[in-house]
Amino acid sequence: MSEKVQTIVVGAGPAGSAAAYVLAKTGHEVMLVDRAQKPGEKNVSGCLLNGSVLEKLIPNVWEIAPVERHVNKHRVSFLSGDSATTLEYSSGDRFASDNSKYTINRNKFDRWFSQMAEDAGALLVEGVLVEGVIEDDHGVIGIRSDGEEVHADVVIAADGVNSMVATDAGLKGIPKPSEMGLGVKEVHSLPRGTIEERFGLEGSQGVAHSFLGCTLGEAGGGFLYTNLNTISLGLVAHLSGFESGRLEAPELVAPLKSHPLVRRMLTDAELIEYSAHLVSEAGYSGMPKLYNDGIIVIGDAAGLVLNLGYAFEGMNYAISSGIAAAQTVRNAVSAGDFSKSQLSSYRHHLEKWGIIGNLKRFKHAPGFLSNPRLHTEYTETINAIAQNTFKGEGQRKKMLQLATHEMFSRVPLPYIMKDLLEALRAL
Numbered sequence: 001m002s003e004k005v006q007t008i009v010v011g012a013g014p015a016g017s018a019a020a021y022v023l024a025k026t027g028h029e030v031m032l033v034d035r036a037q038k039p040g041e042k043n044v045s046g047c048l049l050n051g052s053v054l055e056k057l058i059p060n061v062w063e064i065a066p067v068e069r070h071v072n073k074h075r076v077s078f079l080s081g082d083s084a085t086t087l088e089y090s091s092g093d094r095f096a097s098d099n100s101k102y103t104i105n106r107n108k109f110d111r112w113f114s115q116m117a118e119d120a121g122a123l124l125v126e127g128v129l130v131e132g133v134i135e136d137d138h139g140v141i142g143i144r145s146d147g148e149e150v151h152a153d154v155v156i157a158a159d160g161v162n163s164m165v166a167t168d169a170g171l172k173g174i175p176k177p178s179e180m181g182l183g184v185k186e187v188h189s190l191p192r193g194t195i196e197e198r199f200g201l202e203g204s205q206g207v208a209h210s211f212l213g214c215t216l217g218e219a220g221g222g223f224l225y226t227n228l229n230t231i232s233l234g235l236v237a238h239l240s241g242f243e244s245g246r247l248e249a250p251e252l253v254a255p256l257k258s259h260p261l262v263r264r265m266l267t268d269a270e271l272i273e274y275s276a277h278l279v280s281e282a283g284y285s286g287m288p289k290l291y292n293d294g295i296i297v298i299g300d301a302a303g304l305v306l307n308l309g310y311a312f313e314g315m316n317y318a319i320s321s322g323i324a325a326a327q328t329v330r331n332a333v334s335a336g337d338f339s340k341s342q343l344s345s346y347r348h349h350l351e352k353w354g355i356i357g358n359l360k361r362f363k364h365a366p367g368f369l370s371n372p373r374l375h376t377e378y379t380e381t382i383n384a385i386a387q388n389t390f391k392g393e394g395q396r397k398k399m400l401q402l403a404t405h406e407m408f409s410r411v412p413l414p415y416i417m418k419d420l421l422e423a424l425r426a427l
């Protein structure tokens with residue numbers, strides 16, 4: 001005889017824990033299953049959390065969540081050769097309360113969030129790899145693992161980018177390499193005081209730094225985030241860059257680390273962690289079927305990720321989609337109907353959270369960001385303009401004259417026009 005619960009959530013990452021937390025909070029019977037012995041154990045992320053959604057879910061969240069630093073400085077650097085041009089935005093105190101960006105340690109954060117779901121009443125089952133779903137003529141009716149079955153009215157697939165659950169339920173195919181990126185992340189330890197001094201931070205303020213021009217001309221970008229006494233440094237590159245042979249996974253971060261700007265930031269730091277993970281880069285066009293009879297797909301499993309280079313919407317979309325799925329399940333329980341027509345309101349809930357709208361609005365971004373000129377000629381142009389602006393020798397050119405000269409000497413006009421139009425359409 002197999003067990004039965006109202007809802008099974010597979011995966012205790014941000015998406016799954018959010019869904020389980022909301023359902024358990026409102027008295028629903030929910031089982032949250034994760035393959036890890038402790039959720040978060042192997043979860044990889046750059047770790048910049050846009051926390052505004054979490055604030056809506058848990059009002060006093062920043063008093064209880066294990067966050068590292070409150071990010072009030074955002075930097076973007078364009079790298080070429082040994083040069084770098086950096087833009088910085090610093091939010092003053094006036095904006096601090098509107099700015100819910102925090103760096104987190106996924107190991108601690110995922111454990112805390114799954115614990116919140118458990119404390120709210122969810123049954124947390126750890127160390128169980130779900131192999132797929134069980135179905136009858138009416139759709140999905142449960143999950144299977146190692147010869148065991150558990151039945152449920154609804155299964156929520158929150159098992160990440162390689163979702164076995166969504167794939168087994170026929171909602172998702174094998175993603176194409178052109179739609180995927182590989183992300184690698186290193187964690188470097190440094191004393192807390194050194195981080196604050198080196199990055200110009202007061203107390204627990206933090207910085208989020210993005211880099212363009214560090215992927216040997218292939219599509220992708222780097223990141224550096226300050227934690228309390230560590231630095232997260234990483235890079236996400238399109239899988240197509242590995243096919244060309246120019247990029248190699250173990251050495252992916254090497255060009256970024258050897259750039260003088262980054263090398264200085266890492267002086268005396270000790271590498272303490274290395275991890276790699278796939279990430280969906282397809283945006284709107286990469287979304288699988290989001291629901292079917294008895295099943296809903298959320299977070300990375302549903303391809304709900306928006307990587308714009310200067311902004312990464314991943315964990316926040318995962319949490320929002322978990323809440324949207326929980327809202328859908330609550331309505332389905334009230335109606336006593338778990339068919340795909342009832343669960344179709346999930347899409348409407350996702351729209352209310354702004355996720356579908358954003359993915360649609362930026363649907364051309366993945367194509368634009370994979371343009372190789374963006375990662376070579378244009379970053380070189382930016383640095384050449386900066387160099388000529390600041391060198392202060394000889395005859396000075398006017399700004400526009402300088403910019404057009406540097407641009408046209410690198411990229412033919414028709415390509416510039418084409419790229420400009422694509423930029424306007426994409427961003």
Ligand SMILES: Cc1cc2nc3c(=O)[nH]c(=O)nc-3n(C[C@H](O)[C@H](O)[C@H](O)COP(=O)(O)OP(=O)(O)OC[C@H]3O[C@@H](n4cnc5c(N)ncnc54)[C@H](O)[C@@H]3O)c2cc1C
Pocket residue numbers: 010011012013014015016033034035036039040043044045046047048049050128129130131158159160161164165182183184185234235236276277278279298299300301305312313314315316318
């Ligand atoms: C290098 C890198 C940098 C990133 N940087 C950022 C960033 O700075 N900010 C941001 O917001 N996002 C970032 N992201 C994206 C972000 O990590 C994801 O969008 C987010 O983790 C998705 O959450 P999720 O809960 O959907 O999936 P996941 O976090 O992948 O969680 C899935 C969970 O399911 C479990 N699981 C998987 N398969 C099974 C199974 N078969 N049975 C049981 N359990 C299973 C796993 O153990 C895991 O706990 C980054 C990603 C990468 C790779």
